[in-house]
Amino acid sequence: MTRYAMVIDTKTCVGCTDCVDACRMENDVPAGLCYDWVVEATSGTYPDLSTEFRSERCNHCSHPTCVEACPTGASQTWNASNIVVVDATICTGCKACIAACPYDARLIMMPDGYIGKCTFCVQRVAKGLDPACVSVCPARAMYFGLPDDPGSEVGRLLATRDWYTLAPETGNQPNVYYLR
């Protein structure tokens, strides 16, 4: 399986939400919905507080419970990779995938009644391009690539920097990494 990952540097992310807007433009996300979002996480005790921004989206898990729960096979992985996509022509809108996602990232009920989600901009990845959110990040805080290739930028970052993923204890093996 080719494993794609997104690496986001919380040290340089300024929380501008440009990634969210780029996603809307690239994927024609219906008004009032979104495929990605930015979380502002503050920890500590006043006055010793620290804040980090996290650009969040589908984690394109290596163990995708949404794909397992889908009764029709509409939720599937793209091209023998970990990128989870939905085939709208098979989706019945049963919403099992929404319930199956521990990150609440299988979000969108499209106006037509099928499920929409972040696809890591698979249409761009197929051409060798970065997802739209990564390519527009003005703080250059986002990276995309093959983490299992030690020569890749994401591979190098994961090998040299301290990182975490969201709720790894779910067992879903998420592939969006946050550098701290």
Added chain:
Amino acid sequence: MHEELLASVMANPSVVPQMAIWGWQIAVYLFLGGFTAGLMVFSGWTVLSGREEQAPFAARRAPMVAFIALSLGMTTLFLDLSHKLNVWRFYTTLHVTSPMSWGSWVLVLVFPALIVAALDGLPLGFPGLAARLTGLPKLGKWAGGLLGLCRRLRGPAALLNVALGMALGIYTGILLSSFNARPFWHSALLGPLFLVSGLSTGAAMMVLASPKAGERHMFGRIDLGLIVLESAILGLYMSDMLTGDLVQQQAVGFLLGGAGARLFWLGFVPLGLGVPLLLEAAMWRRSLLIPGALAALMVLSGGFLLRGIVIAGGQETGWVTLQNQFNPALLGQLGAIPAPDPRF
């Protein structure tokens, strides 16, 4: 202190401010599915064990009631689908990791077994209807032949009704318990709980509708045992959750002081378990018509309440809690903003 706020808008009514994907349609389906399962198991059992004379309602009429109930349940299930035109896609694959896929195939198998049992019971259970069918010009002969065929198939059909009824009853719970993303559902005890609750509502239907005192008495006693078993499984479920990991402990808080506590402790526990248990126990030696019917009605409404509470509980609990600063209600006020003055 650790606080997580949304810096951008997480605009999605399916999950914000709280997951809201399955409503009354699914609760009704899960209830009617369990109810059908109970009717199938007991009607099959009465035929297989030669209790047809002792329990005529269960043997002859219950399959027809089950057929109608399951048809209604599948209708509400269909209503819940948001892409209804693709419903046939359930039957182009068997996705082995998806309990929902298994369930959709179980439903396909249930119907033939149920129809054979319902038609087999028709001549004695609903003689007027059977006479009208066989008396039809031209078609009557075919109808008579069909009823005869179902009569010959009654043994295997009864066996299938028991087996498929168990599968149908337990699958509705397994469907929910397979979602590890929803801690409130993530207990293997949910399958047995829904199965026993379904059997209990099936037995209650026999108590409610049987014209024969002996049958009402027998199923009243069976239901008493099932209510005890259901209470025990509920207790095990609670202890399973309370001794589980943090997300499970937090999830069961939904019943212990959380949003579902009132309906559970003041609604389901006394009405669905406690009072019917006492009534059935009081009628251990002799069945009484009115208290029996009352207990049965309570068990039936308790079965529905349980499904509603569990459906809501799963959607209230999860791994992620984000505070959303975005108030979608304010969007509606956008139109109320006066247009800028053209003079400026």
